[in-house]
Amino acid sequence: MTDLFSPLTLRGVTFRNRIGVSPMCQYCAGEDGKPTDWHMAHLVSRAVAGPGMVMTEAAAVTPEGRISPGDLGIWSDDQLAGHTRLVNAMAAMGTVPAIQLAHSGRKGSRLPAWETGPAVPGWEALAPSATPFQGYATPRAMSEAEILGTIQAFADAAVRSVKAGYTFIELHAAHGYLVHQFLSPISNLRNDSWGGDFEGRTRLLREITRATRAVIPDSMPLGVRISHTDWVEGGWNTEESVMLAERLKALGVDVVDVSSGGLDAGQKIPLGPGYQVPGAEAVKKGAGIPVMAVGLITEPAQAQAILDEGKADMILLARAFLRDPYWVVNAAVALGRIEALKIPPQYDRAWGSLAKFKTDPAIGKPLPPL
Template structure:
């Protein structure tokens, strides 16, 4: 099968990506000291994908403040010690010829939870958890209700994103992504199911999108013109009366006008009881709709596991790149394997591994 575009480089704001097969953000919940500082696990985890041929390696959701973490075991980028630890990881990724991106995140009402193998639900304050915040005091089902943010606090979180972006760029990251999907804080503002505010951050679509657009605008101003800025959005809540694809198309266009360059289009995460028809490639159509409707470059995500699937998505124009998570966990060299299976010769095999390179003449 042809793979003309999947392994063709692409450039965003002067940053070169060697192919269109990118590593999606994947939470690792592996900061055992609860201080947000990435560890040797994160170096090995992210470094393996860079060594394995990916075109872009992106960090897990990395909190812009202590209160923004999903769990105590999350990485952060709110202080200089964290930024310094990230620097060595970025350097290794760069040494493999790959750009590094950081996903900037705030969990909102889905913060202060246990990682799945340490407990369930909200982690109580007396056990090391913290008070959660959200656009409105509406709980995620099964979690402790959050406190509604004040206007000043909202603007303070926007400033947190900008400060985190500056630290990330200073640590060497080539690109940034704002996490606006999967039921976390930005998504909570976007959806009318979780945002019941009556001030300038609630009500109309323009008001509910204000928080995201302020983050995009402020991060772009902080980092300048040379840093690619991605935004991850959930295309739908999969619930009647919730956030939907039409809203996503509109807001993606607004975010692009404020300085966002590229969009990862996922879905769900806001309502745990939503009925989602999960199957291979089930979200690709959302990405295509945003690409066409908003006129912006997009990544397709979600159960993309076979090389020919990734190639078809990009070569057909359904999306401009694909982001893969679980298949990279199963095989950190998925990009090298995909190229082999698709008949594409790559010149960026690690020299230490060339003796294991597949030989077609056998």
């Protein structure tokens, strides 16, 4: 049995518990991709309430690798100061500050998620093949030089992430974005060494992983988010994900964050509580690598059960943290684990004791002065 509130150590980094804030695009970084006060408020307000890790939204490794003009970026040293400020604030709250490195591929050149519209003028999206995501503009198939440039862009962004102080990096290879587009036979129609069989389709991610691992410290854990299946007949599937995870592990990846879908509008997703957990379990058991489970995990007992059943090593939540930034505190109360909660003393002296008092009426001690 693994306690949701027990620490997890990957390489030289210890997460204070098994709960993480999943990456969430905010579409408000401005034209230059720099973090704003919104990112400070959004990420730090979650960090203060006790999660083991808070991950930024997908941060683009090149300007054309953004989804929208409002995406966060880490393609330039000019963006470093804003990231450093963000990292310092998150780390001061006791959480592991994490960044997700991403390239949108054929899902780029869009408006923020809450607006609809055509492609952004003058911004041509790139992809393995000139085949669009349904309803989007047709992307341009990447040349080999552009592929090699993208690998270098991920590595350069990783170097910047380390400089900024992030202590965990996740490569985004899920949700139908560029790396996933290379993995899936639905979007990768290339017949060169970057496409075709499993070896060719996984080459981009393997090369990005190799290049990233080579430039970050040995003590720094590296994760990869995958879509374990496209949920489309003939698409990328769980079996391939297990094989991929084995290869990634050999390249120095420490944890796989298992999501699903996002590649094809024809996907048939069996939505329900914890619907992606079987994928996480398959990757964990099949490849023998730690995994993060995510997707409609909303209840503390549900999260604890996933760990108890040995299906994952860490639990990520996205929307539940938007509804309740203090999900971790409330989970500790619900699971009777308030003693294990690690939050800054400013809050702990009030909430920790208060919650303990509430959950255990036998503790007849007076509350500390507020």
